Amino acid sequence: MKMLKNKKLNEIIKLIKSSNKIAIFHHVFPDGDALSSSYGLVQVLKQKFPKKVIKWLPDKKNIKKLFSYIVDDFSDSIEEIDETWTAIIGDTAVFERIYLKEQFKKANKKICFDHHQNNINFKTNVYMSHKNLGASSVQVYMIAKKLKIKFTNHIAISILFGILTDTFYFTHSLNDIRPLEAAKDLLSFINKITIDNVYKNLKKRTIDDIKFQKYVLNNMKIKKNVSYFKLNDKNIKKLGIDIAITKKPNLIGNIENVKIWIFIIEDKKNKILRISLRSNGFNVSKIAKKFGGGGHKRAAGIKIKIDWKKANKIIEIAQKELINCSKYE
Numbered sequence: 001m002k003m004l005k006n007k008k009l010n011e012i013i014k015l016i017k018s019s020n021k022i023a024i025f026h027h028v029f030p031d032g033d034a035l036s037s038s039y040g041l042v043q044v045l046k047q048k049f050p051k052k053v054i055k056w057l058p059d060k061k062n063i064k065k066l067f068s069y070i071v072d073d074f075s076d077s078i079e080e081i082d083e084t085w086t087a088i089i090g091d092t093a094v095f096e097r098i099y100l101k102e103q104f105k106k107a108n109k110k111i112c113f114d115h116h117q118n119n120i121n122f123k124t125n126v127y128m129s130h131k132n133l134g135a136s137s138v139q140v141y142m143i144a145k146k147l148k149i150k151f152t153n154h155i156a157i158s159i160l161f162g163i164l165t166d167t168f169y170f171t172h173s174l175n176d177i178r179p180l181e182a183a184k185d186l187l188s189f190i191n192k193i194t195i196d197n198v199y200k201n202l203k204k205r206t207i208d209d210i211k212f213q214k215y216v217l218n219n220m221k222i223k224k225n226v227s228y229f230k231l232n233d234k235n236i237k238k239l240g241i242d243i244a245i246t247k248k249p250n251l252i253g254n255i256e257n258v259k260i261w262i263f264i265i266e267d268k269k270n271k272i273l274r275i276s277l278r279s280n281g282f283n284v285s286k287i288a289k290k291f292g293g294g295g296h297k298r299a300a301g302i303k304i305k306i307d308w309k310k311a312n313k314i315i316e317i318a319q320k321e322l323i324n325c326s327k328y329e
């Protein structure tokens with residue numbers, strides 16, 4: 001398989017093999033891909049190396065809330081490590097985004113694998129970057145294949161999960177065969193009840209979701225090929241919804257003539273605006289980087305202090321950039 005011919009992948013395998021204690025981290029606000037890149041990898045390494053100590057450092061509260069239908073057991077979780085461990089982080093190369101980053105820092109050896117556009121901002125022994133890959137979970141799949149593990153139903157779904165969520169069930173433009181290749185292989189180990197249950201949970205919408213969606217569609221704006229939606233704390237309270245369900249930028253995306261969509265949510269507790277940029281071709285990670293954010297070409301994010309003038313400026317910049325470039329990047 002072509003994707004397994006990778007120098008960095010070999011280096012990761014070598015370092016894993018030479019480590020006796022391996023601690024796996026994930027990024028803050030874990031999503032499906034973060035889960036597969038941590039929990040999924042734990043399952044892979046545990047099977048291959050039953051004599052090694054393989055642990056992860058999960059954000060238990062959020063993972064229980066979001067992914068209890070994948071993770072049913074936290075017996076492999078720990079909260080701290082020391083300099084005798086090798087640490088692994090997937091799905092981010094930004095130190096500040098690592099959950100329990102101060103623990104990560106302590107590790108003797110460090111491995112990072114990621115698929116975002118950002119350049120890594122911390123020291124590692126190995127850094128495997130696939131900037132145009134649909135999900136970091138595919139990198140976990142590469143590690144599993146390279147180790148020639150025996151996939152079980154649970155291992156396979158623990159990896160496939162992040163591929164499904166980060167590619168939105170393959171609804172993005174399919175210009176890369178690797179997530180599909182990995183999914184095809186993984187699906188062959190997954191039973192019908194398991195995959196049905198995952199889809200049922202992923203597709204589920206609550207009454208609060210509907211309430212929020214109604215509000216978004218009534219209050220979004222479209223101007224100069226950019227659609228945008230702003231939600232302040234006052235209106236979150238008025239709607240009576242949890243901020244955790246508001247990160248849904250694609251509610252205002254994929255509309256004819258709209259090339260960029262921008263979703264701005266006030267997070268009063270953390271005193272920030274969470275700005276999500278999406279596109280159907282234009283490189284929005286460039287805009288995000290200008291404001292200290294990052295991400296992918298078609299999906300990027302920015303966090304700024306609460307400053308609606310600055311948020312409006314980001315919308316204006318997106319509109320201007322579209323005028324300046326006649327063709328998508």
Ligand SMILES: [Mn+2]
Pocket residue numbers: 033034091115134135136166
């Ligand atoms: Mn990801």
